[in-house]
Amino acid sequence: MLEIKDLHVKVAGKEILKGIDLSINAGEVHAVMGPNGSGKTTLAQVLAGRVTYEVTGGRARFEGKDLLAMKPEDRAREGVFMAFQYPVEIPGVSNAYFLKAALNAIRKYHGREEIDAMDFVSLVQDKAKLLGLDETFMKRGLNEGFSGGEKKKNEVFQMAVLEPKLCVLDETDSGLDIDALRVVANGINAMRSPTRAMLVVTHYQRLLDYVIPDFVHVLVDGKIVKSGDADLARNLEKHGYGWILEETPRPPQAARA
Amino acid sequence: MVSKSVLQEQMAKQEYKYGFVSDLDEDTAPKGLNEDIVRLISRKKNEPEWFLEWRLRAYRHWLTMKEPKWSNVTYPPINYQDIIYYAAPKPKKPVNSLEDVDPEIRNLYAKLGIPLQEQERLAGVAVDAVLDSVSVATTFKDRLAELGIIFCSFSEAVQEHPDLVRKYLGTVVPFNDNFFAGLNSAVFSDGSFAYVPPGVRCPMELSTYFRINAQDTGQFERTLIIADEGAYVSYLEGCTAPIRDTNQLHAAVVELIALDNAEIKYSTIQNWYPGDKNGKGGIYNFVTKRGKALGANSKVSWTQVETGSAITWKYPSCILQGDNSVGEFYSVALVNNYQQADTGTKMLHIGKNTRSTIISKGISAGYGRNTYRGRVQIHKGATNSRNYSQCDSLLIGSTCAAFTFPDIQVQEPTAQMEHEASTSKIGEEQLFYCQARGITPEDATNMIVNGFCKQVFLKLPMEFAVEAQKLIGVSLNLEGTVG
Numbered sequence: 254m255l256e257i258k259d260l261h262v263k264v265a266g267k268e269i270l271k272g273i274d275l276s277i278n279a280g281e282v283h284a285v286m287g288p289n290g291s292g293k294t295t296l297a298q299v300l301a302g303r304v305t306y307e308v309t310g311g312r313a314r315f316e317g318k319d320l321l322a323m324k325p326e327d328r329a330r331e332g333v334f335m336a337f338q339y340p341v342e343i344p345g346v347s348n349a350y351f352l353k354a355a356l357n358a359i360r361k362y363h364g365r366e367e368i369d370a371m372d373f374v375s376l377v378q379d380k381a382k383l384l385g386l387d388e389t390f391m392k393r394g395l396n397e398g399f400s401g402g403e404k405k406k407n408e409v410f411q412m413a414v415l416e417p418k419l420c421v422l423d424e425t426d427s428g429l430d431i432d433a434l435r436v437v438a439n440g441i442n443a444m445r446s447p448t449r450a451m452l453v454v455t456h457y458q459r460l461l462d463y464v465i466p467d468f469v470h471v472l473v474d475g476k477i478v479k480s481g482d483a484d485l486a487r488n489l490e491k492h493g494y495g496w497i498l499e500e501t502p503r504p505p506q507a508a509r510a
Numbered sequence: 511m512v513s514k515s516v517l518q519e520q521m522a523k524q525e526y527k528y529g530f531v532s533d534l535d536e537d538t539a540p541k542g543l544n545e546d547i548v549r550l551i552s553r554k555k556n557e558p559e560w561f562l563e564w565r566l567r568a569y570r571h572w573l574t575m576k577e578p579k580w581s582n583v584t585y586p587p588i589n590y591q592d593i594i595y596y597a598a599p600k601p602k603k604p605v606n607s608l609e610d611v612d613p614e615i616r617n618l619y620a621k622l623g624i625p626l627q628e629q630e631r632l633a634g635v636a637v638d639a640v641l642d643s644v645s646v647a648t649t650f651k652d653r654l655a656e657l658g659i660i661f662c663s664f665s666e667a668v669q670e671h672p673d674l675v676r677k678y679l680g681t682v683v684p685f686n687d688n689f690f691a692g693l694n695s696a697v698f699s700d701g702s703f704a705y706v707p708p709g710v711r712c713p714m715e716l717s718t719y720f721r722i723n724a725q726d727t728g729q730f731e732r733t734l735i736i737a738d739e740g741a742y743v744s745y746l747e748g749c750t751a752p753i754r755d756t757n758q759l760h761a762a763v764v765e766l767i768a769l770d771n772a773e774i775k776y777s778t779i780q781n782w783y784p785g786d787k788n789g790k791g792g793i794y795n796f797v798t799k800r801g802k803a804l805g806a807n808s809k810v811s812w813t814q815v816e817t818g819s820a821i822t823w824k825y826p827s828c829i830l831q832g833d834n835s836v837g838e839f840y841s842v843a844l845v846n847n848y849q850q851a852d853t854g855t856k857m858l859h860i861g862k863n864t865r866s867t868i869i870s871k872g873i874s875a876g877y878g879r880n881t882y883r884g885r886v887q888i889h890k891g892a893t894n895s896r897n898y899s900q901c902d903s904l905l906i907g908s909t910c911a912a913f914t915f916p917d918i919q920v921q922e923p924t925a926q927m928e929h930e931a932s933t934s935k936i937g938e939e940q941l942f943y944c945q946a947r948g949i950t951p952e953d954a955t956n957m958i959v960n961g962f963c964k965q966v967f968l969k970l971p972m973e974f975a976v977e978a979q980k981l982i983g984v985s986l987n988l989e990g991t992v993g
Contacts, residue, residue, distance in 0.1 A: 301946045305938070325945035334946075341943045345961030354957065355947035362948070394961065411947065 254279050254316060254450045255300075255419055261310035262292075262299050269295045271475035272311065277419070280447040284461055284486060285454045287472035288494045293454045294338060296472070297423040300452075301335035302328050315419065329355075330362035332418030336408035336425050342396040348407065349377065349391040352414055359415060380413040384440050401428035409440040420444065420451045426460035438463030458490035471497055538727070539596035545569060548696050551596050555665050555699065558672060568685035568695035575689045581852040582881040582913055583821050585757070585794065593759060594727040595697045638663060638702045638718045650714065658707040659743075661716050664732055667703035674705055678736055682765040682802045682829070690761040690823075691798040694730045698763065701731035706741035706772075715971055717746040720762075728759040735765070737772035739805065744775040746974060757785075757820060762797045770805030770832065775813070777970055778826075779978055782818035784985075789848025789877075792820025799826035800856075803835035803864075811838040812855065813969045815978045817985040820849060825883065827856035830864035830892075837866040840966040842978070844985050845878025845910070854884040854915075859892040859925070868899040871963050874910035875986055881913040888925040896926045903933040904962050906955065906986070956983045 255277040262270040269292045277283050287293050299306045300313065302325030313320040315333060323331065343351065357367045368376070377391060384406045396404050405425055412420055422441065426434055441464050445451070453464060461469075461483065469485040470477045471494070479485065479497055489497070539550055548569050552562040577588070638649075638661065654661050660671060667675050685695035702718040720731065737743050760782065766774045776799075785792025795818075801810030812826040828837030839855035857866035872880040886897045903912035914931055936958050944954030960967070960979055967975045 301942075303942055325942060326948050326950050329946055329948035337943065337946070341937075341940045343940060343943075343958055343961055345964040346957050351944075351947075351957070354949055354953065355944075358948040358950070358953070415947070 255320075255452070256314040257311070258313075259311035260296075260299070260308070260313060262295055263307045263309050264295060264305065268309070269306075269475055270299070273472075273475075273477060275470065275477065277450045277452060279418075279450055281468065282445065282451040282453060282464065282466045283468045283470065284466035285452065285470050285472050285477075286456070286458070286486060286489055289456065291472045292475045293456070293472055294423055297335055297338075297421050297452070297454050300328075300333065300421055301325060326358070327362070329415075329417075330359045333421065334412050334415060334417035334419065335421040336405075336412055336423060338424040338427065340396050340404045340408055342394070342399070344394045344397045346395050347392050348395055349373075351395045352377070352411060355411070356415060377414060380410055383413060383443055384410045385436055386410060402430065402433040405429055405437055406433065406440070409437050413440060413444060416444075418449055420449065422451065422453045422455075424455060425453070426455055426457065434460065435463065458486045461486045473498060537596075537598045538594050541594050542591040543569075543593070543595055543697065547595050551697055551699055554596065554598075555668065557668055560676065561668060564680070564685070565696050568692055569697075571686050572689070572692035572696055575686075575692055577689050581823055582879065582883075582915075583823065583850040583852050585821055585850075588759060588794070590693075595730070596699055597727040598699075638716075639721070654712070654714075657710050657713070659710060659712055660703065660705040662703055664698075664701040664703050664734065667734070671703070671705070674736065675703070675734070678734060678765070678767055680765075682767060682800045683763050683798050688798060690796045691763050694732060694761050694763045694798070697728075698730040698732040701733045701762070702735075702747075703733070704735045704743060704745065706737050706743045708738045709740040710738075711741070712743040715744050715746055717748070719748050728761065730760075731762050733762070733764040734767075735774055735776070736767045737769065737774045737808075739769045740771045741769075742773045742775075744777070744971060746777045746779070746971060748779045748781070757792060757794055759794045759796065760819075762799075764797070764799040764826075766799075766801030766810055768801065768803050768805060768808035768810055768832075768835075771807045772805060773809040773811070774801060775811045776801070776826070777974065778812075778814040778816070779970075779974060779981065780814065780816045780818050780822070781981060781985075784818045784849050785820040785847065787847045787876075789820070792849070793818065795819035795822045795824065797822075797824040799824060800829065801827070801837070802829045802831060803837060803861075804829075804831050805835070806832040806861070807834045808832050809836040809838075811836075811840075811969075813838075813840040813966065814842070814853075815963075815966070815970070815981065816841070816843040816851060816853060817981050819851075822849075822851040822853050824853050825855055827858070828866060829858045829860065830866065830895075831860045832864075833861040834863045835861055836864070838969075839866075839868045839870070840969045841870045842873070842963045842966045842982070843871070843880055843882075844873040844982060845875070845880045846985055847876040847878065849876075850879045850881075852881040852883055854882045856885045857887070857897060859886075859888045859895040859897070859922075862891070862893045862895070864892055864895045866895075866897045868897070868901070869965050870899075870901045871966055872901070872903045872912055873906070873959060873962065873982075874903065874912050875906040876910060878910045879913070880911070881915065883915045883917075885917040886919070886927065888920045888922045888927075890921040892922050893924045894926075895922060895924075897928070899927075899929045901929075901931045902962065903931075904959065905933065905935040906959075955986065959986065 257273050257275040260270055260273040285293055308321055353373055465483050469481050471479040539547055548565050552565055683691050685692050704716050706712050735745055768774050782793035782795055803810045810828045816822050830837050837857050843851045843853050845851050855868055868884055870882045872882055874880040882901045888895050901914050916929055918927060941951045941954050959982055967978055970978055
């Protein structure tokens with residue numbers, strides 16, 4: 254489904270990703286872990302199409318199409334969803350209005366009619382239950398005055414309603430208490446399917462206790478230095494990133510001046 | 511990839527769909543202003559002697575006044591001798607009913623989406639149509655008359671209801687109030703008049719549709735609305751003008767009077783021609799609007815959506831004289847390209863337990879300059895009075911500007927004041943978030959702006975709230991709408 258080859262990305266003139274190779278098939282859940290500053294968020298954002306992230310080399314194909322050539326909104330319409338680490342607030346625009354606009358934009362792209370108002374309500378109610386969100390939630394401004402936990406739940410809720418093919422989750426576990434973490438993880442697990450792929454970007458292993466990945470990749474200084482299965486994540490939790498760094502000689506250009 | 515510059519470029523493209531000119535045979539006065547012109551206007555309107563005297567006093571006083579320079583707008587000096595002060599479409603025959611209205615004029619209003627035929631009535635809205643200097647038609651007069659409601663052109667009110675006019679004219683905005691109000695008092699040629707008798711709740715929206723058509727004319731209209739004891743009226747005005755390279759002056763005066771337990775709700779959708787994307791042409795909208803909550807428990811509420819005009823200078827205000835009276839000001843002002851707006855309100859608390867609310871939303875795009883200027887005064891003796899003010903500014907792009915000048919004067923220790931202000935920018939992050947959900951940057955901007963204005967739009971009569979929402983989209987020239 255997703256095919257990344259030798260991807261290089263610069264942010265504000267500085268190279269952050271230094272040649273990423275990653276391929277993800279339908280039905281698989283991949284976790285990307287790494288210390289702070291290793292380029293995890295950059296990878297997520299560049300897949301979603303953030304303009305401030307400049308691709309300087311390599312390519313990424315999504316279902317055979319050149320993902321990097323698409324506008325961000327077209328990537329979303331093709332079925333790429335990124336759950337933001339820091340979701341924005343849009344005061345005065347209700348969650349329901351926003352979500353309906355998003356859903357209809359995607360439907361229109363695929364030549365389908367706008368969703369019927371009643372169908373939308375029942376769809377939303379179903380998915381809201383999954384994340385334990387009450388009815389007033391839909392009427393509130395988009396993330397307006399939401400707690401950190403509510404914002405993260407909202408991301409997974411949107412994902413559940415929009416039903417993307419590829420879910421990219423950027424540090425969705427950060428800032429969650431243990432109960433919220435469980436709810437969010439349940440929401441994510443409910444979406445696992447043989448036709449859907451997930452890329453879970455996280456600093457800590459704890460989300461992966463609930464969302465068991467098929468593959469784990471360790472990102473250090475803009476490169477994937479180690480890949481393995483769920484056990485790799487557990488080892489990282491136990492021993493930290495230090496042992497991997499020792500195993501992998503740092504490339505010379507990463508040395509601090 | 512959509513960058514900010516692309517978005518700014520899209521917004522700079524101007525689309526003003528009311529910019530057409532109608533070819534009407536007009537009766538116009540010669541350019542310039544002197545006592546003879548004032549007399550000519552008064553004679554054309556067949557006004558009584560006292561009225562002419564009032565105009566002449568206003569004119570003579572105006573000669574001693576200086577154009578205000580304190581506002582945060584810039585424009586070249588206005589040559590008041592280069593303006594035509596009276597232009598009226600020549601009636602082909604005397605107009606006795608709506609059917610007699612010149613078909614050319616009817617077409618003009620149909621093009622603007624304002625049907626003058628009652629059978630095509632606009633969802634329970636009575637319309638007074640003012641073209642250049644005169645009122646050309648008023649709908650639903652008979653139905654309103656059954657309830658004792660007077661709704662007619664100002665000129666007609668002077669003829670038919672001189673006592674009411676004489677009693678209230680200039681009691682809220684006297685002719686010596688300010689330069690533009692003085693000018694208006696001397697030369698205004700028409701406008702709307704409404705009177706709602708005691709205990710009557712006006713069953714439909716009253717509305718005036720102002721249209722400038724003739725070139726080089728100024729439009730000086732005057733609106734006077736009186737809600738007698740226990741009466742209620744909701745009034746709406748809309749404005750458009752043709753696209754012209756030169757600036758045209760619009761200096762109106764609106765006076766509202768609410769007696770005991772009466773309520774007046776006044777809504778404006780101002781869409782005068784804003785000038786082109788380089789700032790050429792457009793209307794100078796220099797307007798004085800003020801309401802007097804004269805009686806106990808009375809209420810005056812202003813809602814305005816200001817998207818047009820090259821320059822807007824207006825401060826719809828409330829004098830809260832009656833005990834327990836309420837004043838409200840809800841405003842959305844949008845500037846794009848080279849538009850300038852200096853707008854806000856004054857709330858003067860005089861009576862006891864008076865309350866006022868100010869919600870101002872300023873949107874700036876392109877090279878626009880948007881200023882909120884507000885004054886809240888709690889006079890001595892206005893015990894337990896309260897004010898809540900909220901002024902929010904939204905910036906789109908990096909070449910526009912927003913200013914806020916609040917002025918709070920409290921002479922009463924029991925008063926409660928709250929003031930909140932915020933400035934935000936539609937950021938790349940917000941747009942990207944929407945894009946990442948499949949929404950284009952144009953639709954996202956429209957959505958964010960409308961969300962920003964929501965508090966104010968909710969105060970508009972329903973059918974106009976939808977219009978206002980569309981107008982914001984058109985004024986920013988964003989393609990497509992969401993939802």
